[in-house]
Amino acid sequence: MRESSKPTLESEPSMLEINNLNSGYGKVSVLRNVTFHVDQDEMVAIIGPNGAGKSTLLKTISGLVRAQSGEVKFENDNIFCLSPDQVVRRGLAYVPEGGRVFPNMTVLENLMMGAYSNQGILKTGILDEIYTLFPILKNRSAQFARTLSGGERQMLAIGRGLVSRPKLIMLDEPSLGVAPKLVDEIYEKIHALKRIGLTVLLVEQNTGYALELADRGYVIENGQIAMEGTASYLSSSDHIKKFYLGL
Ligand SMILES: Nc1ncnc2c1ncn2[C@@H]1O[C@H](COP(=O)(O)OP(=O)(O)O)[C@@H](O)[C@H]1O
Ligand SMILES: [Mg+2]
Numbered sequence: 001m002r003e004s005s006k007p008t009l010e011s012e013p014s015m016l017e018i019n020n021l022n023s024g025y026g027k028v029s030v031l032r033n034v035t036f037h038v039d040q041d042e043m044v045a046i047i048g049p050n051g052a053g054k055s056t057l058l059k060t061i062s063g064l065v066r067a068q069s070g071e072v073k074f075e076n077d078n079i080f081c082l083s084p085d086q087v088v089r090r091g092l093a094y095v096p097e098g099g100r101v102f103p104n105m106t107v108l109e110n111l112m113m114g115a116y117s118n119q120g121i122l123k124t125g126i127l128d129e130i131y132t133l134f135p136i137l138k139n140r141s142a143q144f145a146r147t148l149s150g151g152e153r154q155m156l157a158i159g160r161g162l163v164s165r166p167k168l169i170m171l172d173e174p175s176l177g178v179a180p181k182l183v184d185e186i187y188e189k190i191h192a193l194k195r196i197g198l199t200v201l202l203v204e205q206n207t208g209y210a211l212e213l214a215d216r217g218y219v220i221e222n223g224q225i226a227m228e229g230t231a232s233y234l235s236s237s238d239h240i241k242k243f244y245l246g247l
Pocket of ligand 2: 054055056097172173
């Protein structure tokens with residue numbers, strides 16, 4: 001069930017390389033020998049059912065969950081043991097599931113939290129760049145985050161991830177909690193991230209959307225990579241059609 005992905009020359013390592021990663025919570029193993037890569041300028045989707053380990057994977061890469069063994073390399077450096085803020089400073093941002101933001105802080109305060117590991121970055125015009133991408137955040141900048149709709153909260157969570165000027169952004173189920181008619185808008189924004197030069201690792205249960213946008217994808221089932229290939233290859237696979245696209 002595999003199709004070889006874009007060939008990578010030995011001399012050109014992938015931007016993000018995960019090799020034989022094992023991770024979980026205490027004695028509970030969740031991820032088993034997970035191996036995958038994301039090349040610069042790609043959008044890679046990780047799809048899989050609820051409980052498969054998708055969030056655990058992103059949290060492990062971000063340093064929020066301690067890996068048990070394996071390799072996590074970003075721009076050819078081992079980032080396996082780094083703390084979450086060190087990972088952010090390397091240029092990897094993580095946007096948690098469900099557009100989690102601080103409800104009792106304003107939109108602007110939430111965005112500024114994205115600079116916690118590097119306050120100086122706020123002087124570089126990054127907020128204006130984010131407001132260009134998400135004009136609604138500028139209009140709502142003085143409002144408490146709790147007053148935002150699900151879609152606006154998701155945009156705020158993504159905006160906060162962008163404040164650190166990441167090279168690669170990891171999005172955990174950006175369509176979760178967003179009204180169906182706004183999901184298209186969120187996905188347009190995600191597409192825009194790619195256009196402005198970001199590499200994107202997208203986790204989704206919404207397989208149709210993910211495969212429409214992504215260049216390549218991996219299917220994670222029970223903590224293991226079950227399938228991989230280009231988005232068009234995955235979309236046409238019988239397994240994906242039957243179990244993920246309901247066709
Ligand atoms: N903090 C935690 N402590 C213990 N087990 C957890 C924790 N978070 C998630 N799990 C378990 O890890 C497995 C994978 O969860 P998760 O990574 O959230 O899956 P997904 O994001 O694919 O839905 C599930 O069995 C879940 O119950
Ligand atoms: Mg999850």
